[in-house]
Amino acid sequence: MAIKKTKSNSKPSSNGNRRHNGGSQSKVNHADLRTYSIPDHRLEHPNLTVRQAIEKDKDGSEHVRYEVTGNLNAPVPPIRDSKYLSQQQCIEIYRYMLLNRKMEVALENLYKQGKVVGGVYFGLGQEACSCASAYALDKDDWFAPMIRNQGSLLVRGFRAADTMMQYMAKADSPTRGRDGTSHFGDIEKRNMVSPISMLGDLIPVMAGVALGARLQGRDIAVMTYIGDGGQSTGVTYEGINFAAVQNLGLVLVVESNLWAYSTPSEMQYRCKDIAERAIGYGSPGVIVDGTDACQVYDAARDAVERAHRGEGPTLIEAKMMRMKGHAIHDAAAYVPKPMFDFWKKRDPIARFEDYLVKEKKWLTAKENADLISEVDRVIEAEREIAVNSPMPTPESAEGGVFCEDGCHDIKPKYAMPKVKKGAGAGPKQTEAAVHLR
């Protein structure tokens, strides 16, 4: 924690002022009035509501189903112009989104061919959120994906073959077969922490990464993701709160994709928008359209720069919809079909393509077609690499439980911490009262 030598402990938070240490209660101090705001950058505010309803089948038997109400025919919003992104950067993000989707199509085909071990998790409809958020990070920043952020991995320099080999449990996969999906990491080059299947645990971990960097003299941004389902976990609260108290540069992207496995967001939380929860942490919260790459990038970049200034965490709620089931086995029959139709019209790639080709004219039709076929070729080449990797030997299940025999040389990532030495030549023999004797 940065200790400032001021008499007052009171600090304005970006979501209002909170008085610390008591003070006069008798008269109204305008500095104490709380003013909160949650910026919402969306160009539309879908008002769809999901609830459980009784439905009779043709035999008259009653079944509980989800039904959706609201304006399902609202016009599709445009892409919001970015405050920051250049033409070239927009095209690059678009290319990553294409890679993301086409990699997942390839994975679906590999699954159908029986080459995938276990299931496949898709980020369909969420490519803008994964790719544009990760694109906002600088090289020295860190990130940790969740299961659907396979696009973030591509942006941060992993190959599509890495993820494909994970799904196929291959010997050359980043975990050499020991785990699947996006569950891998790299603390050397790409500054990525591996996710685990339990939700929310990455949040304090990423706060700790920022803490470690700060002790080494660097304020970095640490980005991770959580869903509208995953944010129900207690460790989510613990992690954001820890980052807030310690002013650590956490950039938490809450992917509000409406469905947590089969449970709608209406059954996960009661507040209107998850971004409102940022108020409770004393941190900025912001809402973006998760299907709009420009909005996602701008909010993420603002949060990353805030982190670099050492000002603490930001919560970004990206609203969108998970356009497939939880995993490939799940047909998502519980989702009311009109919801799929509504969000299909808000496809992040189709809209971004229109924006670049028709609206901005930053890509000609031919350039766009060339880009798409280049991405197809890349994915095909990556698929070849992945398919041709051997399966691991049975014996390779052994070893590596501990870091031993010099397998890693552990040293500070950024710099040796500068230490200050205060009073006391050595630990003094303490006789203070203690909790239990």
Place this chain on the structure above:
Amino acid sequence: MQITYLEAVRQGIWEEMDRDPTVFCLGEDIGIYGGAFKVTDGFIDRFGPERVIDTPIAESAIVGAAFGASLTGMRPVAEFQFMDFIGCAFNQISNMVAKTHYLWGAPAPLVLRGPSGGYVHGGPFHSQNPEMWFVHNPGLKVICPATPYDAKGLIKAAIRDNNPCIFFEHKYLYRRIKGEVPSEDYVVPIGKARVAREGRDLSIITYAAMVHTALEAADILSKEGIDLEILDLRTVSPLDREAIARTVKKTNKVIILHEHSRTGGLAGEIAAIINEEAFDDLDGPIVRIAGLDSAIPFSPPQEEHYLPKVSDVVREARRLKAY
């Protein structure tokens, strides 16, 4: 120099923070207050609030943050106010920290430490010995010292180790025992047991506060001509299989003594190791002395009944000697 067990832990952490700028502490009330047991008393003045961090009451965040910092090459030492509360961070430890090196090859050089153990009437949530929760988690080193010398040497070894270490300090021993500790720098190797008392008739395999219980019993029994050997495991994961086999081969009779509940306890694992390593050397049944299969109760007569006592060791040793 004769110092208490608590002082030994303090000195060990202090010296490592002095020696290595990547070492820092975090936990609840460890700063200005100096910790519930005063292990970090004075640390914040010496090392500053950047390296002695008071945290919210959020054990999963403490472990998560320690782990995250370790990934950047730091060596965090996280305090649990009582080891009973480590359960609040169980997922973070079991699924995040312990599996990291095996799954994706990142070393996590962190220490989770705090007071455990009974005999202080702390009640069911301030007296537990939760080490077995972690012995069954490959990827963690679990350390339970019994003496000031070992407490200091092992906390230093844990901080220098490239793996996650869980360090159980027995709160009954904190201020009750003193021992000789050298003034020069030293470490005690993790994973190595020590013979706390040489003997020829039967072996007590134990650790932490129970080492002292066994030593008391040995004094009583020596007057009857029963000569106990006492093996202090010091580290309960990884276990020192060779030392366990060696003492069984020497005395041929063995009692395993621990504070935590009997069912699923460490004695079962050690009995299995003896079965694998030294079955032919046994001249009697393997005897277990352990806590009851219940929560550890609060009221002193009940707590005393729950926990192993010197008289339990004396009784079982006599029975086994006569076998």
